[in-house]
Amino acid sequence: MFFGSASRGLPGLSLLCAGSSAAHRAAIRTGRIMPRILWELWHDGRMLRVSICLLAALLPAMPAAAAEFTAQLWAEIAPVYRETLRHPFLTGLTDGTLPRDRFQFYLLQDGQYLRAFGQALNRLAAKAPREEWSLTLSRHAIEAIEAERELHGKILASYGAGAASMKSTAMAPTNYAYTNHLMNAVEQGTFAEGLAALLPCYWIYWEVGKELVKRGSKEPAYQKWIDQYAGDEYARSVQQVLAMMNAEAETAADGVRASARRLFVLSARYEYMFWDMAWKREAWPPTEK
Structure with a gap:
């Protein structure tokens, strides 16, 4: 959440801060809140108002355009996300109807991913x-890597699929295409472009986790998977990457920002296709007659 310096970008805070004197506002901005000033603010009933201004003044400055960049990205993939939530793989996770073999297929492919x-x-x-x-x-x-080894490994072991199965599984076509897209973006693009390509994996899983945890699942293995992406630890990781993306957008050239948006959207589409790949248990065409 970025407010900009002091109250820039938040009209409500601008009005709140306007009620303080110039001396009070200067003291707030510089951090020199003297006892006399505090007494004056309390005496005339503006303490709460100035406390809010103080909070805003201490938050890091960021231009509105940069702070809005990830919001713009999400707006572009909103239709993809809506369809993702409707996908039978995800609805099956919560109502317990997802066939186990499809979840196992997903876990094996996700391990490769x-x-x-x-x-x-x-x-x-x-x-x-x-x-x-x-x-x-x-x-x-x-x-x-730890997530693959811990949660994925334990669930697969309970299904009778050991570490050998995880290592020997070949990437399905969509998985292969998606991971190649990510590697190309990271290797050939700028930092901002590479980050934008990786961001949907973080962000969409977080949003999916928050939505699915509301519904819950009768299947313990499915619930464990849901809990992983709805937890506070994962939320912190996503927020770290969102902050990086917004900070990079602050100084990125228009062309880089446009390219980053395209890469982000393409990765979001691949995220949807990954669920569909698991639902269909996608396979390569046979190479032998």
Whole structure:
């Protein structure tokens, strides 16, 4: 959530702050809130109002255009997201009707995907313009592999599919195309473009998790999967990447921003196709007669 410096971009805060004197506003902005000023503010009933102004003044500044960039991205994929929530794979997760073999297929394919996603994150981390971003993305890469090993591995083991099955599974066509799209974006594009390509995986899963956890699932394995993406820890990871995206949008050239939007939309479409791939248990055409 970005408010900009002081009250820029929030008319309500501008009106609240307008009631304070110039000296009071200067003290708020510089952090020099002296006892006498506090007494004056309390005495004339403006303490609550100025407290809100103080909060706004301490928040990091960010141009409105940058703060709105991820909102623009989401608006472009809203139709895809709506269709995603209606997909029988996801509705089957919550009502318990999803066949187990399709969920197993999904987990095996997602394991392959997460390994590729982790590689893409590491390559993007090497391009990060800020050291803290590089460290964050590298940590996310490790977490992606851990997620595959922990949750996926445990559920698959309960289905009778061991580690050998996870390693021997070949990527389905959609999975192959999606992961190649991500690697190309990360390797050939700017940091902003690579980040935009990876963002839908973070963001859509977070939104899906928040929606599905409201419905719950009678199937314990499905509920464990839902809980993973609806939890606070995952939310923090998504918010970190959203903050990176908005910060990059602040200085990105118009052409880079346009390219980032295209890559984001394409990845969102691939996310929908991934669910569909699992639902259909997609396979390559036979190579032998």
